[in-house]
Amino acid sequence: xxxxxxxxxxxxxxxxxxDHAKDAITRFDLLALGDxxxxxxxxxxxxxxxxxxxxxxxxxxxxxxxxxxxxNQIPPGGWGHYLELGYFxxxx
Numbered sequence: 001x002x003x004x005x006x007x008x009x010x011x012x013x014x015x016x017x018x019d020h021a022k023d024a025i026t027r028f029d030l031l032a033l034g035d036x037x038x039x040x041x042x043x044x045x046x047x048x049x050x051x052x053x054x055x056x057x058x059x060x061x062x063x064x065x066x067x068x069x070x071x072n073q074i075p076p077g078g079w080g081h082y083l084e085l086g087y088f089x090x091x092x
Contacts, residue, residue, distance in 0.1 A: 006037065010060075012031070014030035015029045033057075
């Protein structure tokens with residue numbers, strides 16, 4: 001089976017705020033709104049690939065996680081090992 005052919009090229013919209021006194025990013029909001037097309041599945045072909053004809057709308061949103069609540073302490077991909085590595089630790 002050939003590699004999964006898919007693509008997504010949405011424009012990005014958002015805000016970044018930087019606090020010079022704290023030397024930290026205090027706001028990061030990003031939206032990617034556009035179309036996705038092609039085959040869906042995983043990169044190593046272990047799941048069923050789904051082909052959707054044409055382009056399909058997709059919206060992905062991101063915001064800065066401050067780590068100050070249980071919901072905001074879920075690391076990327078839900079991989080708990082990031083917490084052991086100090087993912088949300090303050091950096092000097």
